[in-house]
Amino acid sequence: MHLRPYDVLLLRPGGVGSTPLWLGVGLVVAALVPLGMRGGRRVPVAAWAVGLVALAVGVAQGLMHVHVDALPDP
Numbered sequence: 001m002h003l004r005p006y007d008v009l010l011l012r013p014g015g016v017g018s019t020p021l022w023l024g025v026g027l028v029v030a031a032l033v034p035l036g037m038r039g040g041r042r043v044p045v046a047a048w049a050v051g052l053v054a055l056a057v058g059v060a061q062g063l064m065h066v067h068v069d070a071l072p073d074p
Contacts, residue, residue, distance in 0.1 A: 008058045 003014055010024025031051075034044035 003062055005055075005059045005062075008062065009055055 003012075006021075007014060010021065010027060012018050012021070012024065031048070035041070035048070037044075
């Protein structure tokens, strides 16, 4: 199964029991609201930085193909 980058962002693993795409919009809105608030902005920005790095690693691992010649075919 092939996951698109926005599936990873919205925590949708795919398959039969996967949630609809529109349910993930609330998650994104809830993550963006603290960035617009005044006051302590360091924590939301730090959380966004960690989240974006984790998303980038997840997408990179999803695109990576590993083939080992030393192992016999199943």
